[in-house]
Amino acid sequence: MGQLLDTWCSREEVREVSNEAQKLYDDIRRGRLLIHAHAKDSHTTVGVGTYLDGGKSVYLHGEDHLRQIADFFDSPAHALVSFEQLHGDTMRPGSAPMTDTEREAAEARASLGIPAAQPEPHTAEPEIVPAHAADPGDHNAILEGFLDAHGDWERWRTWSDGTTHAIHESQTLRIERVHEAHPHETAWTVAAFETPVSERLWHLTATGSTSAPVLQTLLDLLADGEGWDSPIGSPAAEKHIADATKPLTESGWTHTIDDGRWLRWTNPSHDAGVRFDNFAAHKLDSLLTTWTIWAGPSIYRPTWTLRAPHSAPAAVIADLVAELAHSTGPRHQPRSGAPRQPPQPTTRLPAVP
Structure with missing residues (x-):
């Protein structure tokens, strides 16, 4: 395989592949990339794992300087199911045994007196839990990953380094990220406008400790940009409410009505829920939380x-609710709160009104 790589690739391409393989090896060794399972695929090794600083799950193929990312998944659960379908016969939990090359490198470091790399804090193998209970991860890294993956969004920085704006090329979709917000205060505001200079059509806010899978789903919805023309407050509200909350009912969440005003859905463990305010829904001239x-x-x-x-689109609410009902994510330990996250350096651009 190494000869084939040398034959098919230029010297620069060989160096690029090797550099990427080294980065993967370092990420695994230092605990940034958690390997859930591995398997044999013909004459090489494959694996599946999740990055702990953003929740991205990956499918790895190859060994040593040929190891590379062959596919991405939106959740650890999806990644493991797909991996088992492909390699169920040879699938084994955890990382693969060290190759001869990796063992020789470890021995060389030991002989030179270089201490073995220590896992970074909180890199113990996480528990896979429902999406609502997953770790918040690094919200700044999640935003950076979103902007890197979607060239039709551009980062803008205001006069304050504590806030970043991300704006769609149409100028009608905007994200405001407050970097140092308290975990229980608003750190994300997503808003849509009919035109670049019109009043706001709708918005949605999220606190600084929102779980990474739920936040990632919200950003993915912004990237898709579909189904935003049917707000809950439209004449078909009852149908939209029923459609949006159907995954909760099917998953055994309890549905109650409080004082004829609030519709509530609570999960069986009573640590997550959805509330619909019927009074606010009919105050069409207000921005009360519905x-x-x-x-x-x-x-x-x-x-x-x-x-x-x-005014929030029915499709956005429905997809966020479905994330709560069906998805999972990694958690290292029960959370008492999320740490504040420092702002990431970016180019300062003019503020957008």
């Missing part, structure tokens, strides 16, 4: 919260 999506001890003491008014 939808509250939360996780934590209770809606009054949440770990994280998403809020949206009646």
Whole structure:
């Protein structure tokens, strides 16, 4: 295989492949990339793992200087299911045994007195939990990954280094990220406008400790940009509410009505829920919170919260609710709160009104 690589690739391409393989090896060795399982595929090794600083799951193919990322997945659960379908016969948990080359490198480091790399803090193998209970991850890294993957969005920085704006090329979709917001305060505001200079059509906010899978789903919805023309407050509201919350009912969440005003759905473990405010939904001239999506001890003491008014698109609410009902994510330990995250350096550009 090494000869084939040398034959097919230029010297620069060989160097690029090797550099990427080295980075993967370092990420695994230092605990940034957690390997869930490995398997034999013909004469090489394949594996599946998740990056702990953003929740991205990857399919790895090859060994040593030929190791590379062959595919991406939106969740560890999806990655493991796909991996088992491909390699169920030879699939084994955890990382593959060291290759001869890796063993020789480890021995060389030991002989030179170089201490073995220590895992970074909180790199113990995480528990895979429902999406609402997953770690928040690094929200700044999630935003950077979103902008890197979608060239039709551009980063803008205001006069304050504590806030970053991301704006779609149409100028009608905008994200505001407050870097040092308290974990229980608004750190994300997503807004849509009919034209670049019109009033805001709808918005949605998320707190600084929102779980990474839920936040990633919200950003993915912005990237897709479909189904945003049917707000919950439209004449078909009852149908939209039923459609949006159907995954919760099917997953055994409890549905209650409080004082004829609030519709509530609570999960079986009582640590996540969705609340619909019927009064706010009919105040079409206000921005009162109609939808509250939360996780934590209770809606009054949440770990994280998403809020949206009646004008929020039905499709956005439905997909976020489906994420709560069906998806999973990694968690290292029970959370008492998320640490504040420092702003990432970016080029300062003029503020957008």
